[in-house]
Ligand SMILES: O=c1nc[nH]c2c1ncn2[C@H]1C[C@H](O)[C@@H](COP(=O)(O)OP(=O)(O)OP(=O)(O)O)O1
């Protein structure tokens with residue numbers, strides 16, 4: 516990592532994501548800032564057709580505004596029995612960023628679906644852009660199953676319904692470090708780390 520890279524700006528309003536990035540960047544001595552720390556940040560409309568398009572738009576909009584490198588994360592839950600829904604619409608599936616309503620709608624739509632058909636994965640596209648360089652793009656996926664009721668209080672979003680078979684727990688039953696070790700976001704960020712220092716300098 517370049518000597519000057521002590522801080523990274525993430526184009527996110529999601530405090531759950533921000534906590535996860537903060538935990539993963541902390542051991543590297545890198546502090547995380549988010550849209551909450553940026554004054555008069557431009558509005559970003561997530562109208563892409565893919566996670567990666569949306570992440571590119573979030574990052575590029577803010578790095579053009581700040582004239583510095585910016586990271587963005589577009590992520591969501593892809594449910595096989597629902598033809599990939601909610602997918603890129605995960606944040607506004609039922610209510611706009613209403614996790615409880617989103618989880619209720621997911622359970623309702625899966626009510627008739629048998630256990631062995633409740634497979635799903637979380638996807639995460641992470642992009643780093645700059646005003647002058649080609650973007651870095653990485654992705655990660657975590658595979659599991661959707662339960663019939665919530666379990667656990669940690670995490671955010673769909674975590675309480677997402678059962679991760681390898682650990683026999685939902686993502687909401689994992690500590691921050693445990694989740695980062697296996698999550699779509701952790702996988703994507705570890706891929707990014709292998710390229711970020713070269714890109715940054
Ligand atoms: O690890 C996760 N655990 C549980 N749920 C998750 C996770 N990762 C994404 N998700 C869900 C939450 C939200 O419903 C959507 C993300 O939507 P997404 O647009 O990427 O994020 P967002 O709008 O909350 O914040 P922002 O765009 O400002 O980064 O997928």
Ligand SMILES: [Mg+2]
Pocket residue numbers: 561606
């Ligand atoms: Mg969003």
